[in-house]
Amino acid sequence: MKGLPATLRYENHVGAASGDFVILHGRFSGHGLPAAWVVADIVRMEGDVLAEHWDVIQDEATREQSRSGLPMFGDRFPG
Template identity: 85%
Template sequence: MTNETGPVQTVLIAFDTLFNKRDYASAERFWSPRYIQHSAHIPPGREGLFDLVKSLPATLRYENHIAAGSGDFVILHGRFSGHGLPAAWIVADIVRMEDGVLAEHWDVIQDEATGAQSRSGLPMFGDKFPA
């Protein structure tokens, strides 16, 4: 990756390239061939992640709400929708960068709550509840 792009922007571009554009050839530039996956929902390695995305409906969409970085780590708060399950997922993704690429990943995943389900009365993502 170029020096002008910081870690947070690199991860946001990587997620858009893989999950929204489904451009696997370009996405390979963002993920290390030695990528370490800690998610309980995703098979190991870069190939495991890419194969999972390939198996999901074309309606899959990633939207980012918050992105922050510290040192080699980037944390994203986002929504995955269109994956074929009843509720969208609200996800905190934690990525460790190494040599300008995504090298390691952890996540925390929760079904998006409706207005009726939210004890706080506030949406989990953005400023309105899902339809």
């Protein structure tokens, strides 16, 4: 974590669990790149230990880039 900027922020939007699997949907911003990342983190737990991790990362779409006209995260587009 030392290499990450102090400005990095994470906002969790939703979490769900089924058996040993947990998924978290959130946004990373403040990482110094032009667009925030919308991320789905999927983990498999074994007892209290994280056994496996996968993620899906996508730049957050602007209003102009959104085909549906809806934001990817929350209820409004990034400012």
